[in-house]
Amino acid sequence: MVCEPTSSESQKQAKRRYFRDIAIASVLYVGFVFAGAAAVRYLDPPQWALILLALAPLAPALMMLRAYLVYLNAMDEFQRRLQTDALLVAAAVVTFGSFAYGFLEEWADLPHISLLWVFPAFCFIFGVAHVVIRWRYK
């Protein structure tokens, strides 16, 4: 039995477009982060510029979200089911995990964790959940 799913041509095209869009957004993201960090460190920008620099990486992150939603819509119903199940697991783990850790920070003096880690944590847990859920259907 073949392990990798064989997709139709339209799905292959959707996958190619997804990876292209994600690659472009990733390059922009890295560029914004490095440029922003350098500007904050060496240029001492005013408050309004700091806000703009801080929000700039959100643009490529939203591009990634758009690419994912387009790809999700191009998937067949079973693949979409796997994705939404994994999204649900990631949403549950991250929201309840951050909720619980918030109380631990406040009441039990656990070390502070930046909110910056929420998105990477969500992506990581989504990835792991997707692999596990996919494996269960084999």
Added chain:
Amino acid sequence: MRNRLKVLRAERNWSQADLAERLDVSRQSVNAIETGKYDPSLPLAFKIARVFGRSIEEIFTDAQAQAAE
């Protein structure tokens, strides 16, 4: 829900990939339906029926109803 996908596919000498191509879904989706791990939506069930030239009832059977009989 039980189905005769594997038998119908074998009669035509189609691989899972062949059927997936005809249904415009992934091979993994065909495998999940065939093994009864995933029940297709009504539109996909109709599409499967069309591809095999059969009615939905000839391909899919309600396992619970069968057990109750």
